[in-house]
Amino acid sequence: MNLAAMQGLLPLLVLGLGAAVLMLQISIRRQLGWSYAITVATLLLGAAAMEPAMQVAPLQVTPLLRVDNLGLFFGSLFCLSGAVTAVISRDYLRSREGENEEYFLLLLLSTLGAVILAYSTHVAALLLGLELLSVALYALIAYPERGTLPLEAAIKYLVLSGAASATLLFGFALIYAALGSLEYAEIAVQISAGRAATSPALILMGAAMVFAGLGFKLSVVPFHMWTPDVYEGAPAPISGFLAGVSKGAVFIAVLRWFLESGFFQYSSLLAGITLLSIASILVGNLLALLQTNVKRILAYSSIAHLGYLLIVLVAAGVSPEPGLAVEAGGYYVVAYVITTLAAFSLLGLISRQSGDREYDQLSDLAGLFWKQPGLAALFTVALLSLAGIPLTAGFIGKFYLISAGVDAALWGLLAALVIGSAIGIFYYLRIIYTMTTVGEQANPGTTADMLVGSRLVVYLLIFAMLYLGIVPEPLMGYLRTIL
Amino acid sequence: MLDFLWLIPLLPLASAALLMVTAGSLPRPLIAACGAGSVGLAALCVLLTGLSWAHDPVPRQMELWTWMQVGTLRPTIGFYLDGLTLVMMSVITGVGFLIHLYSTEFMEEDESLSRYFAYMNLFVAAMLILVMADNLLFLYLGWEGVGLCSYLLVGFWYRDPVNGAAARKAFVVTRIGDTAMALGLLLLFTELGTLDIQQLAELAQGKWQPGDTTIVLATALLLGGAVGKSAQLPLHTWLPDAMAGPTPVSALIHAATMVTAGVYLIARNHELFLLAPPTLLAVAVLGLLTLLLAAFTALNQHDIKRILAYSTISQIGYMFLGLGVGAWSAGIFHLVTHAFFKALLFLAAGAVIHCLHHEHNIFRMGGLRTRLPVAFWSFLIGSAALAALPFTSGFYSKDQILLAAYQWPQIGPWLWAGGLLGALLTAIYSFRLVFIVFFGEAQTEPDRQPGWRMALPLSILCVASIVGGWISLPLAEALPATQSGHPAAAVEWISIAIPVIGVSLAYLIFLGRQLDLSALVNSGLGQRLHQFWYSGWRMDALYNWLWVRPYQFTARLLKDEPVDLAYNGVVHTSVALHHLLSNLQTGRMRWYASTMVGGLIVLLAVLARAG
C-alpha cells in the first residue's frame, strides 16, 4: 500500500476515520449536535476528497477496489446525498425522543458501504460494500420507537435482503466454480478465453442468481414486493436514502460487474434483463396508479424508474458502441438520486412534528401550496422531474435513455417506457393537484421553524433539479469524459 | 454591441417574467413603464446593433449555448445576424414599441393591465427569438411562443365566451400548420442531420437537384406552417375572428409582426425553396388566390376591424406572391411597409373605437373628419399607403412585387393581372372605409379625444407610412436579387393608374353618389353575392360543413361506441390490473419470499431456454 493508493482511497479513509471519531464522541459524551456536525463534516469532506483522489486515478488498489473517475464521481454523489439525508434527519429527529446519536453513526457507515460499492471490482468488495450498506440500514429502518411499523419494515427488509445476499453469493460461487476467478477483469479474460464453454450452464445459472440478488436491492419486478412496505415503515429520510443512495450505489456496482466482467456478451442474460425491465416498468407504474400513500407511490415509482434504468444494461450489451448507453445510465442515476432525495426530503420535512405517524397520506398534502409554498415547490419540481417533464433533470435523463434505446433499436423496451411514463404522469400530477386543493386536515408545521440547514438543502435540491434540466451539458460532457 | 445581441430578446422576456411574478401588485404607472420601457430599450439596442452593423455588414452567427448533446442531436441557443434579421428586429421592436406606448393609454382603464403587458412583452420576446434564431428548432420555439401569446391575447377578455372561442379557433387552425411545419423539420433533420439554417442551405444544395421529391415535400411542409401562421388560403379563417382581442394586439400581432412570420420563414429558407420550384409556384398561386379572395371579402364587411383583418390577409397574399415569383427583397420590403401602414390603420381604428364607446360598425360612425382629426389624418395616410397611391410607401413595395410577377416566366402576366385586380379592389375598399367613417353624416359623437400617448405613435407611423418607401433595406447580402430588366413603360403606367382609378371609383360610389349601385346591390344576384362575400366566401360555413360537422357527428356517433370503449378499456384494464397487483401486496413476508423464489425460477428458465 503506497502513498498513491492512500491518496486514491482518501474518500474511504475520510469516511472511516469520521465514523471512528463519531464513535469516540458518542462514548465520551452523548450530544446530538456534535454527532450531527461530525457526520455532516465527514460526508462533505468525503465528497471533497474526490479532488485529490482524482489526481492518481485511474489506479487499481489491491484486486478489490479500483479508483477511477466513475467511482470517484458517484462516490462523492453518494457522500453528498448522505449529507442531505443527515440534514433532513436532524430536523426530522428534533421532535422525536430518544438517543439519536447512533442514528448518524449508522448513516455514516451506510454511506461508506455505498461508496465502496462504487469502487468495487471484486466479489469480496461487492459483498463488503453491500453488507455494510444493508446492515446499517436494517438498524436505521427500525430506529424510531414509534409503533410497530418501522420494526415490521426492518424485519422484512432484513430477512428478504439476507436471502437475496445468499442468492447473490451462491451465484458468484457457481461462477467461481466455473471460471476460477472472483475479480471482474479476470472473469472477463476467462470468458473471452473460452473457458466458459466448458460449463455454460453453471455460468448462466450463476449469472441469473447474481442478477436476482442484485435485482432485489434494485427492487426490480418480481423481486420488488418488499419495497413499498419498507419505505412506508422506515423514517422518511431513510426511505429517501434507501431509494436514492442504496439503489444508485447498487446500480453502479451492477453496471461495473456487468460491463467489466463481460457478462453483457450473453444474449440470454440480456433477454432476461429485458423481461425484468418491462415487468418493472409496467408493474411499478400500475401499482402506483390508485395508491393513496405517498411513500408507497414513491416506492412504486422507484420500481418503475429502476425498470427504465435496466434499459441501459440491455442497450450497452446490444449496441456495438456502449458509450452512449453508459452515459445515459450515469446521467439517469444522478437525476434519479437527486430527485428521489428531494421527494423524500419533503416527506421528512413535513413530518417534523407529526408525532407517532408520518404525514404520508395523499390527504395530508392537501393545500400544501397555500401553507408551505417553498416545500410544495420542492415536491412539485421533484414530481415533474420524476414524470420527465421538460426543463427538469428527469426529462433529460429520460431523453438520454430513449436516445440510447433508439440507438440500440430496443423497440419493445421503448414501448414499455412510453406506456409507463404515460401512466406515471397520471399519479404524479394527481399529487400536485392534491397540493393545490384547499385542505382542512393536517397542519404540517410552518416553514418558520425549519432549521437553516434544511432550508438550504431544499433550495439546493430545487436548484439542482432545474439546473440539470436547463443546463445539462456540463454534466453530460463530464460523464462523457469519465465513462 | 453585437456581443450583446442576446440582450434584445432578454429585455422584454425579463419584463414579462417580472410582470407575471408580481401579478398586478405593482403600481399601474410602473406596470406601463415596465411594459413599454423594456420594448423601448430593446428597440434602442436594435438601433445600436444596426449602427455597428452598418460599419461592418458581414453576416455572423453567435452560438450562445448548447442545451445538450445526445448522439447527433445538438439543440443550441444561437443567433444569426444578417440584413434580414436586422430588418425584422427593427420592425418588431420599433413598431412594437410604438404600439406598446399606444397601449399604455388604450388599456389605461383595464383592470388586467399587468397581465396585458406581460403577454405583450412575452410576445415581443418570442417574436425576436423567431427572427434571430440560427437554427430551425430554436426558431420553432419562438414560433410556438408567438402562437401561445396570440392565443392568450385574442382571448384576453376571457369573460366573454365569444372571445374564448375566437382564441381557440386561432390556436387550433394555426396548429394544423404548425404540425406540418414540425413534420417538415423532422424530415429535414432525418435527411440532413442538422437544423442549423446556414448548414441546411449548404447541405441541401449538395444533396438535392432542384425539384427532387424530398426537398419539395420538406418545403411544402414548411409552407404549411407558413400558411397557417400567415393566414393564407386555406388556413386563413382564424384571423378575422382573432380581432376579438384588444386593438393594439391586432395591430402588433395580427398585422405588423406575427402573421408575417410565414413570409419570414420562407425568405429565411429561400435556398431550400429555390430547390423546389413546384413549392415556389404554390406559394405564388396561394398568395394570389388569397389576396383576391380576401379583397372581395373586405369590400363587404361593416366591422371596421374585420375589414382591416381581411386587408391584412390580402396584403400578406401580395408578400407570398412576391416570394413565389422570386422577388425576395420586394416581399420583405412589402412586409416592412405593410407593418407601418397597417399598424397605423389599426391604431387609428383603435382610436376611433376607443373614442366612440367601443363602436365597431362603420355605418354607425361617419362625419368623424372634424371630430377626430388625428384619427382622420392617420387613417387617410394609412389608406393611401394601403391602396398604394403613388409616392406612399405601399406604392413602392407593391409596385416591385407586381413588376416581378409580370416578368415571371409562363404564367407571370396572369399573376400580374390578378395582382392588379387585387390592387383595384384594395383601393376601393380602403377608401370606402375612409369615406364612410370620416365623411358624411355624424352618427355617434366621440366622448373623448386621444391623448399624446396615442397621438404620438400615430404621427410617427404616419411619417413612416409615407417615407417608408424611400428606405433601402440592407437585404442585398441576405436574399438573392430579383432578376433585372425593365418591362414596357405601359406596364408601369398601368400599375400606377390602377389605385387612382380605384380611389375615384370609391369616391363616386360611396361619397359623391354619382354612381348608384343600389339597383345592382339590391337585385337578387347582388344580394346573394353580397351575402356570399360578406361571409368570407362562406369559408367558415364550408369548413363547418366539411370538417366540424362531420367531426361532431362522428363524435356523437362514437360517444358510447368502439373508440370510447377502447379508451375506457385502457382505463378499466389499468385499474383492474392495479387492483390485481395491489392485492398481491399482502404484507406477508413469506409470500414475498415465495414470489422472489418464483421470479428466480422464471429467470433461470428464461436463461435456460434462451441459452
Added chain:
Amino acid sequence: MPGLQVPLEHVLMMAAALFIAGLVGLMVRRNIIFILMSLEVMLNASALAFVAAGAHWGQADGQIIFMLILTVAAAEVSVGLGLVLLLQRRFKTLDMDNANRLRD
C-alpha cells in the same frame, strides 16, 4: 495440495440442496427464529460452494470469502436477533404472519 478429493459437482449439489432447504424454510416457516435459521443455512450453503470451488482451483480465495460470509452472517443475525427481541416485546408473538400491517 491443490485439488478436491471429491468431484466438485457433488459438493455443489450438496450446497444447492442446503440452499434450497433454506429457501423452503424461508417460505414455509412462520416463526421468526426459524426464518433466521433458514437464512443462516442459505448463507452457509453459498459459503460451502465457495470453499469447494476454491479447493477445486487450488486457491485461498474461496476460504477468504467463506470467512467474509461468516462475518456478514454474524452481523446480519445479531441485528436480526435484536429485532426479534423488539418483535416479541411489541407484537407479543414471534409469528411473522401477524406482522402484516404494512400492505396495500
